[in-house]
Amino acid sequence: MYTSLKKVIEKTSEDIRSKGLWKTEREIQSPQGAEIIVNGKRVINFCANNYLGMANNxxxxxxxxxxxxxxxxxxxxxxxxxxxxxxxxxxxxxxxxxxxxxxxxxxxxxxxxxxxxxxxxxxxxxxxxxxxxxxxxxxxxxxxxxxxxxxxxxxxxxxxxxxxxxxxxxxxxxxxxxxxxxxxxxxxxxxxxxxxxxxxxxxxxxxxxxxxxxxxxxxxxxxxxxxxxxxxxxxxxxxxxxxxxxxxxxxxxxxxxxxxxxxxxxxxxxxxxxxxxxxxxxxxxxxHADTLDGARKRLHKHTLTFRTAMNAAGFATRGESHPIVPIMLGDAKIAATMAADILAEGIYVIGFWYPVVPQGKARIRVQISAAHTDEHVQKAINAFTKIGKKHGII
Ligand SMILES: Cc1ncc(COP(=O)(O)O)c(C=O)c1O
CATH class of the missing domain: 3.40.640.10 (Type I PLP-dependent aspartate aminotransferase-like (Major domain))
Structure with missing residues (x-):
C-alpha cells in the first residue's frame, strides 16, 4: 500500500528539488545570539527574530x-x-x-x-x-x-x-x-x-x-x-x-x-x-518592559545605521525603519549565491525566493538585533558591499 504514497512523495520532492527550492537546515552548535556557531564556525547572526536580544539574555x-x-x-x-x-x-x-x-x-x-x-x-x-x-x-x-x-x-x-x-x-x-x-x-x-x-x-x-x-x-x-x-x-x-x-x-x-x-x-x-x-x-x-527601552533604542540605532549605509552603497531595500531589512535582488540564484558568499565572510544571512516571496522578487532578508554591537553592524555592511560588488549588484 505504501508504494503509491512513496511515489507521490518522490514526485513532489523531485518537483521541489528541480525548482531549486529544497531547504537544508544548517545546524547551530550554540545558543541563539548576535554571534553563533554554525557548522563549527563562529559567525555574526543577521537572520534571527531576536530583536531585543532576549533569546539568551x-x-x-x-x-x-x-x-x-x-x-x-x-x-x-x-x-x-x-x-x-x-x-x-x-x-x-x-x-x-x-x-x-x-x-x-x-x-x-x-x-x-x-x-x-x-x-x-x-x-x-x-x-x-x-x-x-x-x-x-x-x-x-x-x-x-x-x-x-x-x-x-x-x-x-x-x-x-x-x-x-x-x-x-x-x-x-x-x-x-x-x-x-x-x-x-x-x-x-x-x-x-x-x-x-x-x-x-x-x-x-x-x-x-x-x-x-x-x-x-x-x-x-x-x-x-x-x-x-x-x-x-x-x-x-x-x-x-x-x-x-x-x-x-x-x-x-x-x-x-x-x-x-x-x-x-x-x-x-x-x-x-x-x-x-x-x-x-x-x-x-x-x-521589566520599561527596562527594555535601552535595547529598543539600540535596535533602532543599528537599523538606521544599516539601512542608511546599504542605501548609500546602492542596494535596493524595502520598508522604512523596521529591523527587518530586505535587500532586493530579484533573481533567486543571485540571492542564494550572495547569501552563501556573505556567510563565508562570517555574516549569517538567508536568501528568500519564490514561493516564499513573489516570483522575481528574491531577496536577502537581514534582521537587526539589539544584541548586535556597532562593530557587528559595520562588518555586515562591509561584507554586503564586498559581495554586492563581486556580483555586480552595486
Ligand atoms: C506575522 C507572523 N504571524 C505569525 C507567526 C507565527 O508565530 P509563531 O512562531 O508564534 O507560531 C509568524 C512567525 O513567523 C509571523 O511572522
Whole structure:
C-alpha cells in the first residue's frame, strides 16, 4: 500500500528539488545570539527574530530556571482540564494591559492563535478581507473559516476600499492584516485601515508578531507606532521573536471575544497549555518592559545605521525603519549565491525566493538585533558591499 504514497512523495520532492527550492537546515552548535556557531564556525547572526536580544539574555535564562523550579516542566493538560496555573492568568492580565486590550488568551504559538481565531468568530454570512501578503498562519486560519474571502492588493487602500464596497452584503466584515510584513519590513497602514473600517463599519484584526516589543515608544507594537491604539478590535502576536524567542503566542481582544475563544477556539481547547517555563519567563520580560527601552533604542540605532549605509552603497531595500531589512535582488540564484558568499565572510544571512516571496522578487532578508554591537553592524555592511560588488549588484 505504501508504494503509491512513496511515489507521490518522490514526485513532489523531485518537483521541489528541480525548482531549486529544497531547504537544508544548517545546524547551530550554540545558543541563539548576535554571534553563533554554525557548522563549527563562529559567525555574526543577521537572520534571527531576536530583536531585543532576549533569546539568551542571562537574566531571561535565570528567570526561566526560576519558573522551572517553581512551576515544574510540563502540565500534561490543556487549559480547561488541569492546565491553568495561576501564572497563566497573571500573564494574560499583564499582556492585556501591555497591549491595551480588555483581555488576552494564551496559545502555544501565534500560528495557533491565528488558526483558532476566524472560525470561532465568523460564519458563511460574514467576510474576511485580507492583505495578499499576510502571514501563512493567517491564510491557514482563514481557510478553516466559512466566511467569504476577499484579498486586497498589498498595502493598497484603494483596493481595500473596493473590497469593502464589494462585500457590503455580508453580515460582519473583518479586515485582517499583519502589523509588520515579515518579508518586507513594512508597517501596515493602520491609520488608513482604521479610517476605512470606521467608514464601512467593519472590525479590524492585526497580527503584531514582528512589532510587539519592537515598535512604538514603549514597544507596544504597530498600533502604538501608528497612533491607532483603541481603534483595532483584535491583536494576535508571538513570544517567539522579541519576547525571548522560545515559543508561545496570544490573542488580545475585547472581553466577549476572548471569552468565546476560551469556549470554542480549537487550538486552545485541544492542544497542551503553554509550558510553565515560557509563561514565567514571558512574565519576567513584561515585568521589566520599561527596562527594555535601552535595547529598543539600540535596535533602532543599528537599523538606521544599516539601512542608511546599504542605501548609500546602492542596494535596493524595502520598508522604512523596521529591523527587518530586505535587500532586493530579484533573481533567486543571485540571492542564494550572495547569501552563501556573505556567510563565508562570517555574516549569517538567508536568501528568500519564490514561493516564499513573489516570483522575481528574491531577496536577502537581514534582521537587526539589539544584541548586535556597532562593530557587528559595520562588518555586515562591509561584507554586503564586498559581495554586492563581486556580483555586480552595486
Ligand atoms: C506575522 C507572523 N504571524 C505569525 C507567526 C507565527 O508565530 P509563531 O512562531 O508564534 O507560531 C509568524 C512567525 O513567523 C509571523 O511572522
Amino acid at each position: 542571562p537574566a531571561v535564562v535565570e528567570a526561566a530556571k526560576q519558573a522551572l523550579d517553581t512551576y515544574g516542566y510540563g502540565l500534561s493538560s490543556v487549559r480547561f482540564i488541569c492546565g491553568t496555573q495561576e501564572q497563566h492568568r497573571k500573564l494574560e492580565r499583564t499582556l492585556a494591559s501591555f497591549v491595551k486590550m480588555d483581555d488576552v488568551i494564551l496559545y502555544s504559538s501565534c500560528f495557533d492563535a491565528n488558526a483558532g481565531l476566524f472560525e470561532t468568530l465568523l460564519g458563511e454570512e460574514d467576510a474576511i478581507i485580507s492583505d495578499e501578503l499576510n502571514h501563512a498562519s493567517i491564510i491557514d486560519g482563514v481557510r478553516l473559516c466559512k466566511a467569504q474571502r476577499y484579498r486586497y492588493l498589498h498595502h493598497d487602500m484603494a483596493d481595500l476600499e473596493a473590497k469593502l464596497k464589494e462585500s457590503q452584503a455580508q453580515r460582519i466584515r473583518l479586515i485582517v492584516t499583519d502589523g509588520v510584513f515579515s518579508m518586507d519590513g513594512e508597517v501596515a497602514k493602520l491609520k488608513e485601515i482604521c479610517d476605512l473600517a470606521d467608514t464601512y463599519g467593519t472590525v479590524v484584526m492585526v497580527d503584531d508578531s514582528h512589532a510587539t516589543g519592537v515598535l512604538g515608544a514603549h514597544g507596544h507594537g504597530s498600533l502604538e507606532e501608528t497612533g491607532t491604539e483603541g481603534r483595532v478590535d483584535i491583536i494576535t502576536s508571538t513570544f517567539g521573536k522579541a519576547f525571548g524567542g522560545a515559543s508561545g503566542g496570544f490573542t488580545a481582544a475585547r472581553q466577549e471575544i476572548v471569552d468565546l475563544l476560551r469556549q470554542r477556539s480549537r487550538p486552545y481547547l485541544f492542544s497542551n497549555s503553554l509550558a510553565p517555563m515560557i509563561v514565567g519567563t514571558t512574565q519576567y520580560i513584561l515585568d
